[in-house]
């Protein structure tokens with residue numbers, strides 16, 4: 001049984017730092033759902049909330065609109081994801097300038113997946129940023145007051161030949177001005193802890209924030225994360241065994257598993273977590289509650 005004992009009580013002085021990731025909605029209904037989610041999670045006072053950028057830049061305008069609305073209608077600090085895919089440097093620079101003009105001061109800079117699909121070779125736009133370190137440098141050069149976060153891969157990126165090369169790229173991103181890395185989702189904490197050792201052994205000091213994904217829909221999520229190189233351990237699959245038609249129990253199991261994962265990381269001194277919310281509040285809210293995090297109004301009333 002996964003241990004879900006709260007590490008600290010609700011008024012403990014040192015609660016974990018959290019951030020949330022959303023994706024830009026495609027339809028009005030999805031938009032309403034996202035805003036319900038944001039309203040539910042905002043009182044948990046995350047350090048920032050990020051909004052993804054669809055593969056190939058397909059959501060450029062929707063990402064922008066979501067980020068600007070967060071900025072206008074909430075007290076949250078938004079971080080806009082941006083990739084190098086399918087756009088010239090000029091076009092990307094324009095996106096960065098628009099964000100800056102709107103008041104955005106945090107970008108999650110990524111190379112992005114190949115336009116022809118994961119597993120095929122990445123071909124940069126002929127006039128584009130060719131690598132993530134180039135993009136990081138480009139953003140920092142245009143606007144030194146924009147904070148840049150980047151990706152990190154506890155199981156190494158599938159394209160990287162080995163961990164050393166993978167960490168060379170992380171080092172290049174840090175040298176270009178990145179100040180935080182957020183990891184690809186992982187379920188086996190040992191991958192993350194070993195990766196952290198490797199990164200620190202190379203002298204890289206920036207926070208490597210673990211990316212935590214509660215599995216709302218195990219089968220769907222498994223397909224998705226496996227394609228991105230994440231291992232789904234057998235013990236995890238077994239926990240969802242027989243629950244294909246039982247969404248309620250799946251939810252409880254998913255929250256328990258993710259809360260247990262976070263608490264075990266906390267026991268190793270990790271105090272900052274990035275949650276892949278999939279635009280749903282329920283599980284992430286429950287996990288944060290188990291960690292002792294309460295909505296701001298409740299904290300103040302306590």
Ligand code: FAD
Nearest residue numbers: 052053055081110111112113132151157159160166169184
């Ligand atoms: P990088 O950090 O540049 O590279 C990752 C690794 O691959 C490095 O080890 C590097 O050495 C190696 N590598 C890169 N290119 C080559 C090459 N040509 N040959 C050999 N090795 C190579 N995708 C989106 O489309 N939109 C998003 O909003 C988005 N958000 C993300 C957020 C997070 C926190 C993470 C972890 C991933 C996200 N992704 C997103 C996915 C990401 O775009 C893909 O994983 C992509 O394949 C790599 O981009 P990167 O910036 O992470 O790669």
